[in-house]
Amino acid sequence: MRVLFRADASLRIGSGHIARCLTLADAITAQGGQADFVCRDHPGHLATWIESRGYEVSLLETETSAHENAAQDSPYASWLAASSIDDARQTINACKSRSxxxxVVDHYAIDSSWHHEIRKHIPKTLVIDDLANRSHEADLLLDQNYHKQQQGRYESWVNQECELLLGPKFSLLRPDFAKHRDVASSHVGASKSKETQTTKGRFNRGFAGEVRADQSRSNQFLSNDGSSDQCMNIMVFMGGMDEHNVTARVIKSLEFAGLESSSHLHVVIGSANPHRELLKAQCDRVRQRNHFEVSLHIQVSEMAKLMSKMTCMIGAGGSNTWERCCLGIPTAVIAVAENQVDVAVQLDETGISQFLGFHRTIQDRELRESLQAFVVDRNSHHRMHQRSRSLVDGLGANRIVGMMNQRTAKIAA
Structure with missing residues (x-):
């Protein structure tokens, strides 16, 4: 089975679409298939990263005016930097030497007009989406997000033959996340601290003095052997690009959260993060001014291994949501894009994670007080760990490849 991926990354689009396509590509090649990529040459296109993972990339030139009329129809149309039909034809031309x-298309600006053109040349199509806001012509459609009313979201948007793969059961996670599930559980802790009596409601009223007073008691965590351990590992990961540098705001808030001296703050960014040097300097300043450790991790190659050591996380919505769930890591979520808000709210309502708000509307004081409360709220950590871990098992990519292989075999027969 040979698969062509069409997805983009940029400072505006972010890295999540490429990241989840790479995960699926790895699962395809692990089962004997082959994969290639076609991407637009936006600033921050990540072609080097894709090639470093062993895949060929064809870059399409960026046009400046071809998409102007289409841009009126969708808030994401400009992400394609070409009309839908032109992009489809350019994609076909880029890969015409191979069958x-x-x-596999993962792009908010692509719809059924693109699919229809491609399907004249490539028999099967898998669409990855989570917006449910435009028409699709596909054999399989994947939406790995959590929605209370999942069924019915795509009924009016897909062709009758399209099979829907809906929910976190189909989350595209690398195999090492499933492998590190037990390790992560030992770090988060399998039971609540009996000494932690503070409730989520009390924290949310913003009594900073009470948070600090209770912290030494609630900061008891379990090491790998189950013994009491004072170390709290906190990760901040707002996505690979983080165009608006929400990472800096979170670091600043955590600096005044009264963290214990044994705490270790892990800041994770992608290699294409435009604020890389500013964040390096900020981490250095925070490390010098405070009694806790700060590490800046750039383009982490073993993300599951690093995440599995965390006590809790502060993160964006998007694909990393399901990686955190697989490992059962308690998380405070800040939406960095409007399309992340709905899922973040629903996960908060079910106790899977805590939603702090949309980055443009949450105020600095509110963010600081919410994070002060979150990092020491062991009762909430325990609940989030149990509920999130039950939602994702880390085997979604293999399920999808199996379905693709079955349909490919039917074509051959």
Whole structure:
């Protein structure tokens, strides 16, 4: 089975679409298939990263005016930097030297007009989406997000033959996340601290003095052997790009959260993060001014291993949501894009994670007080750990590849 991926990354789009396509590509090649990528050459296109993972990339030139009329129809149309039909034809031209069984497309600006053009040349199409706001012509459609009313969201948007793969059961996670589930559980802790009596409601009223007073008691965590351990590992990961530098705001808030001296703050960014040097300097300043450790991790190659050591996380919505759930890591979520808000709210309502708000509307004081409360709220950590871990098992990519292989075999027969 040979698969062509069409996805983009940029400072505006972020890295999540490429990241989840790479995960699926790895699962395809692990089962004997082959994969290639076609991407637009936006600033921050990540072609080097894709190639470093062993895949060929064809870059499409960015046009400045071809998409102007289409941009009126969708808030994401400008992400394509070409009309939908032109992009489809350019994609076909870029890969015409090879034959493919499947196209996998992960792009908010692509709809059924693009799919229809591609399907004249490549028989099967898998669409990855989570917006449910435009028409699709596909064999399979994947939406790995959590929605209370998942069924019915795509009924009016897909062709009758399209099979829907909905929910976190199909989350695209690398195999090492499933492997590190037990390790992560030992770090988060399998039981609540009996000494922690503070409730979520009390924290949310913003009594900073009470948070600090209770912290030494609630900061008891379990090490790998189950013994009491004072170390709290906190990760901040707002996505690979983080265009608005929400990471800096979170670091600043945590600096005044009264963290214990044994705490270790892990800041994770992608290699294409435009604020990389500013964040380096900020981490250095925080490390010098405070009694806790700060580490800046750039383009982490073993993310599951690092995440599995965390006590809790502060993160964005998007694909990393399901990585955190697989490992059962208690998380405070800040939405960095409007399309992340709905899922973040629903996960908060079910106790899977805590939603702090949309980055543009949450005020600095509110963010600081919310994070002060979150990092020491062991009762909430325990609840989030149990509920999030039950939602994702880390085997979604293999399920999807299995379905693709079955349909490919039917074509061959």
């Amino acid at each position: 493919y069984d499947w196209t």
